[in-house]
Amino acid sequence: MTNFLDNTAIRIEFPVTNRMLYLDSAHQTPLCIRVRAALEQFFTEGYEMAGPKPVWLERVEVVRARLANFIGAAPDEIAYTKNTSEGLNIAANAIDLKPGDNVLMIEGDHPNNAYAWLNLKRKGVDIRFIKLETDVASAETFAPHIDSRTRVISLSHVTFHAGQRHDIASIGTLCKSRRLYLVVDAMQSVGVLPIDVKAMGVSMLAAGCHKGLLVPQGLGFLYVDRNLSELHPAYLATAGLENPPADFIARPDDLALRPGARRFELGNFNLPDIHALGASLTLITDIGTQSIEAHVINLGDKLIAGLDALGVGLAGPRDRRHRAHIYVLMLPMDWIPYFAKHNVRVSPERDGIRVSFGLFNNEADVDTLIALIRARLESQDCENSASALTCPLR
Template identity: 30%
Template sequence: MSALESGLDSGLEPDAGPLDPAAFRARFPMLRRTTHLGSCSLGAPSTDVVESIGAMFGALAGTVSPWPEWEVATEDARSAFAAHVGAKPADIALVPHATQGAYQAVSTVDLVRRPRLVVSAEDFPTIAHVALAQRQSGAEVVFVPGGEVEEVVRGYAEAIDARTSMVFLPSATFLRGMRLPVARIAALAHAVGARVFVDAYQSVGVEPVDVAAWDVDYLVAGSQKYMLGVPGLAFLYVRPELAHERDPLLTGWFGRIDPDAFDPYTLDFADGARRLETGNHAVPAAYAAGAALRLLERAGPERVRRHVAALTERAAALLTEAGETLAGPSEPADRGAHLALCDPDPQALSAWLVSRDIRIAPRGAFARISFHYFNNEDDVDLVCAQIRAYREPGGR
C-alpha cells in the first residue's frame, strides 16, 4: 500500500474533486496571519505537507524499520512528479538540488568532440557555475544575454552551433520572472544535435509543464518553491531514449542496477534516469513533495496558471499606476508567477513588509513579489497599498 493509500501523508481522499482557490487557500493555516508572496523563493506550508512529515516521523518511531515505508513514499513522490510533467517514473532521477542535476547531465557529454555549452545569463547562477567548472575539461561557455523574449531567442540562435553539446535555459527566470518559449529554443538546439537542459524551478507548480511538448532532454525542478514542499529534493527528468556518451563521474550505490547487492567491486549503471542518482534521498522532503504534488494536481496546472496570471497582471497594473518600476517583460503572456520590483534597497523594503506580516523575496536589485493559487486579490491590493505607504515621506 502506498503512502497515499494509507491516508497518512496528506489527508486527501483519492477520489476528491478539484480545489478552487479558496478551498486551496484553506489548507495553508499560516495565511490566516501572513500574506505570503515569496513562493519564488520558498513555498508556504500546507496541512498536507505538515501531516506527511508527521507520518514520516511516525514510521521512524514505530517498532519495525521505517525504511520500507520510506521507500514507498519516495517512489510515490517520483511517480507524482512524473505525472505532473508528463513523464514516466523511470524517466525521473531524484537529486538533492538543481546543481547536482545540471552536473550529472553535463558529465555525460563528450566535451572534446563538442565543447560548447550555452547558458542563459538570467538563469540561477548555479547553472552557469556548473558550466564554467567544465572549462577545465575543455568546455567553451557562451552566455546568452537578457532582454525581452524575442531578444533572448535570437541570442540562443546566435550562440548555438554545431560545436554545442548542451544548451541550458530556464523555463522562467528567477530574477525578472520572464517565461521563455522552451520548445522554440529546444528546436534550435536539436537542429544541430545539441542537448537541452531546462531549469524549471520557477515553473513547476504554477503552470503546466509537459516535457514531451517542450521536447527537452533534461528538466530539473525542486520541491521547495512553487511546488510547495520543503528543501532537500529535486526531480531530474531524463529523456528515456537519450544515449549518454559517458557514464556520470559522480555516482553512488543508488545508481547501480541492484543497490541492494552491496557489491564494492562492480560499477554498473541502472537503466534510465536512475543511473544519475547517487546516495540516500532526503526522506522528509520526499514525503512533503508527494503530498504537495497531489495537492497541486487537485488544483490543476491550467487553473493555477490562469489564476496566477490574473493576480500578476492586477499587481503590475496597480504598481505601475503608483509610479513603480518593474523589470520584467513588457508582454503579460511572457510573465511568470512573480514581478521584479526595482528598489534601491530591496532588503529594507522586505523587512518593512515583514513587520506588517507580508512576506516577499528580495534578490539583488529587485523585490520579487510572487503569487500562487492560494493568493487572492486582497493579497495583491494589500501589498500594493503597503508599498505605497512605504514610499510616502515618513512611511518607513
C-alpha cells in the same frame, strides 16, 4: 472579467495566510497542512516501528511515477536529487564534452546553473553567455550563436530575478534540429506552470521541490530523456547499477548501469520529503497547474495595474505570455524594512523588490500590497513638499 481561482479552501491549508502577507514563494513556499501531516506520518512510523523501510521504498516509487506523470515523463526518466544545483551538475558532467566544445547560456541566469557548466572550463569546454536583447529567450536568441562545436544550450524556464518565462518549446525544436542537448532549470516553474518535457523537447530538466512543489528544502529531481543512453554518471554507487550485488561485494567485471535516469542516483533517499511530495502533488493536481498558472498571472495583471496607477515600474516582462508568478517592483532596498514592519514577506532582487505569488494568494493580498505602497509614497511626497510640517501623514 478576470476569473480568479476560488482558493478559500486552499488558504485554509496554509496557516501562514493568517499570520502575514506572504509574497515570497519564489524563495520558499510555506508548509501546508497536508504536507505537514505527511511528514508527521513518516516520523510517527519511524518512531513507533523503527522504520518500515520496504513500505517507505514502495511509496518512493509511487511518488516517482506520479512526479513523472506530472511533467509528461515516464517513471524511469526520473532520478531523485537533493536540489536543482545537484541535478544541473549531474547533467553537465554526464555529457561527453570535449576540449573546444561550447555551451550556450543566457547572461545573468541563475548562478548555480552557470557554475555547473563553468566548472567544465578546466576540461577545455567553452562556456558562452548570450546577452538577452528581448523580454524572453527563444530559438531566435540562440540560433545565430550556434557553431560546429556547440553541444548544449542551458537556461531557466522561468527566471528568478525578473520572472521571464522563456520559450523553451522553440528552443527545444531548434536543439533537436541541430542535435544539441537542451538542459533546463525548472526550479521556478514546476508546480506553477504546466510542464510537458516531451512537448518542450527537453533533454534534461532539473528542479528542487521547495517552491512550487511545496515541500521543505532538501529534495529535487532530474528528468533524463530515456533515449539518451550515452549519458554517463560522474559518480557511481550500487543504486545506479543494473545488477547490484546481492551480497554487497563489488563486482569489478559488472559495471553495467541501470537504464534510464536511476543510473544517476547514489543511494538513500530523502524519505520525509518524498512523503511530503506525495501529499503536495495531490493538492496541486486536484487544483490543476493550468488553474494555478492562470491565477498567478491574473494576480500579476492586478498588481501591474496598481503599480501603473502609482507610477511604480516593473523590471520584468508585462506580456502575459512571457511571465508567471514573479514580479520585480522597481523600488529601492529601503522598502524591505518597511514591508517587514507591516508583516509583508518579499525579497530583495537585482532591480528592486521581488513579489512572487503562490496558489494561496488572492486579490485582497494584492490590494493590501498596493495600499501599503501608496501610503508610503504619499508619506514621502509629504516629507518632500514645502508643506511637510502640516502634512497629516507625518
